[in-house]
Amino acid sequence: MSSNSKIENIQDIVNKNLCHRCGTCVGLYPDKLEFVDVLDSYKVNVKSPLTAEENQNVMKYCSGHEVDFPELNKTLFGADYSANNFIGHHEKLYIAFAKDQEIRYNSASGGILSLLLIYLLESKQVDGAVVLGMDPDQPWRVKPFIAKTRKEVMQSAQSKYVISSVNEILPEILDFDGTLAYVGLPCQVHSLRKMMLDNQFDLSKIKYIFGPYCGNTLHYSSLKSFLKKMNVHDVSEIKELNFRYGEWPGNMRVLTKSGDEFLMPKFHANYLIPFHIESRCLTCTDLSNEFTDISSGDAWAPKYEERGKGFSIMVVRSQKGKQLVDELVEKSLVDVVEIERNKAVEMHSHGYDLKKRGAFLRISFLKKLHRAVPQYGYEVKTSNSTRVVFELVLDSLFWICKLKISRYIIDLIPHKVVGKIFEKTRKVWKRITKEIKKKDLVEEPENSQEAANS
Numbered sequence: 001m002s003s004n005s006k007i008e009n010i011q012d013i014v015n016k017n018l019c020h021r022c023g024t025c026v027g028l029y030p031d032k033l034e035f036v037d038v039l040d041s042y043k044v045n046v047k048s049p050l051t052a053e054e055n056q057n058v059m060k061y062c063s064g065h066e067v068d069f070p071e072l073n074k075t076l077f078g079a080d081y082s083a084n085n086f087i088g089h090h091e092k093l094y095i096a097f098a099k100d101q102e103i104r105y106n107s108a109s110g111g112i113l114s115l116l117l118i119y120l121l122e123s124k125q126v127d128g129a130v131v132l133g134m135d136p137d138q139p140w141r142v143k144p145f146i147a148k149t150r151k152e153v154m155q156s157a158q159s160k161y162v163i164s165s166v167n168e169i170l171p172e173i174l175d176f177d178g179t180l181a182y183v184g185l186p187c188q189v190h191s192l193r194k195m196m197l198d199n200q201f202d203l204s205k206i207k208y209i210f211g212p213y214c215g216n217t218l219h220y221s222s223l224k225s226f227l228k229k230m231n232v233h234d235v236s237e238i239k240e241l242n243f244r245y246g247e248w249p250g251n252m253r254v255l256t257k258s259g260d261e262f263l264m265p266k267f268h269a270n271y272l273i274p275f276h277i278e279s280r281c282l283t284c285t286d287l288s289n290e291f292t293d294i295s296s297g298d299a300w301a302p303k304y305e306e307r308g309k310g311f312s313i314m315v316v317r318s319q320k321g322k323q324l325v326d327e328l329v330e331k332s333l334v335d336v337v338e339i340e341r342n343k344a345v346e347m348h349s350h351g352y353d354l355k356k357r358g359a360f361l362r363i364s365f366l367k368k369l370h371r372a373v374p375q376y377g378y379e380v381k382t383s384n385s386t387r388v389v390f391e392l393v394l395d396s397l398f399w400i401c402k403l404k405i406s407r408y409i410i411d412l413i414p415h416k417v418v419g420k421i422f423e424k425t426r427k428v429w430k431r432i433t434k435e436i437k438k439k440d441l442v443e444e445p446e447n448s449q450e451a452a453n454s
């Protein structure tokens with residue numbers, strides 16, 4: 001028996017490590033709930049007790065303990081959920097980039113999310129866009145806001161690889177006079193979709209939901225670790241922080257108030273992941289933001305990576321999303337090349353392996369330990385014993401890396417050395433594990449690994 005039966009309130013969600021920090025509960029009841037210890041545990045604190053009705057709402061809309069993928073899929077797209085499709089429901093899959101070079105080069109990959117928002121705002125199809133920028137008062141910290149102009153959308157571009165509780169902005173959304181587009185991570189979108197389908201709060205002003213792919217997010221301890229390497233003593237010394245600065249795939253970058261600039265290539269900065277990953281991400285099964293109208297990730301393939309400039313994979317899911325992309329194509333605002341599902345899965349095979357097979361294996365291990373686990377209404381089963389052993393090795397590494405002593409040691413190694421070591425290790429690791437990971441991922445569903453709606 002797992003300890004899921006005892007999940008009754010937000011404290012249970014937090015204490016049982018089910019909280020994504022999506023921000024919905026704090027957004028719903030900002031007078032009673034708050035995020036504390038942002039630079040470390042970044043967790044929800046109860047300032048004053050919720051009423052029974054408030055608690056019921058929090059539990060209903062929280063994406064931490066329960067998201068019924070098949071039900072959401074049926075309601076949103078009118079289609080049965082295929083557990084071994086991996087990408088989620090889609091009408092079209094494209095490799096794409098914004099033709100406007102300013103948008104493309106300012107963005108994380110191909111500038112697709114920025115382009116969609118700017119087009120909707122400029123064609124007056126929406127009045128505002130919920131995005132994530134940097135807090136002008138605390139430039140080390142992310143902050144959601146409603147962008148109303150091209151300039152504001154451009155200011156919010158690029159991925160932020162630290163915890164972002166976007167749904168804290170709910171009061172502003174509810175007060176907003178006009179229509180909106182919204183950008184969020186999968187966990188944030190899950191929660192928002194639950195709320196929108198329930199109709200208790202008037203969120204019908206949100207006309208489009210977009211979002212990036214999301215492999216994982218990191219605690220702010222990752223930023224502190226990066227700063228230590230650069231001999232910057234405190235986050236308060238930061239004037240500007242970027243995670244994808246410069247040409248695709250870009251660099252993690254800190255500009256200090258005293259004018260020093262520190263850069264680390266994205267693939268080197270990835271060394272932070274095993275040491276600072278937000279652990280709830282390891283039981284999340286949504287890489288490609290399956291319940292958006294359109295989602296976008298990096299087009300990771302040598303063919304595109306060697307060209308730089310910025311290429312995205314664009315997953316068009318809803319009819320509404322399809323009409324919008326058709327409009328952009330017709331107006332020659334976006335460059336698109338259609339690709340097949342197998343190619344799209346192959347491009348992110350490591351990510352799908354981590355978030356589909358891996359997450360369900362981790363969930364099964366946690367169940368055996370009688371720990372609370374999220375419920376998704378479906379399961380991807382892995383009968384391949386090599387993959388199970390591989391998962392145990394991987395999880396042990398995650399566990400070791402998150403120890404204080406491991407973080408301490410990694411912080412002592414100069415950044416140029418650690419980045420290079422990490423990139424090389426990652427390449428070797430990817431080569432060794434390629435067959436285990438790719439096995440069955442890119443075949444047709446009927447031949448694919450055992451998978452079942454439960």
Ligand SMILES: Cc1cc2nc3c(=O)[nH]c(=O)nc-3n(C[C@H](O)[C@H](O)[C@H](O)COP(=O)(O)OP(=O)(O)OC[C@H]3O[C@@H](n4cnc5c(N)ncnc54)[C@H](O)[C@@H]3O)c2cc1C
Pocket residue numbers: 106107108109110111112113114115130131132133156157158159160161162163164166183184185212213214215216217296297298299300312313348351
């Ligand atoms: C935490 C995180 C993990 C990711 N993991 C992967 C991955 O494993 N594989 C992969 O292919 N792609 C991943 N991506 C997506 C990728 O980095 C790009 O965001 C994506 O390709 C879209 O690029 P774009 O040029 O269209 O976006 P842009 O035009 O640069 O727009 C980015 C939009 O995303 C919003 N945004 C940025 N960061 C956050 C955040 N933390 N929370 C909420 N909204 C945010 C911004 O407000 C902006 O609207 C990840 C992104 C994030 C934020």
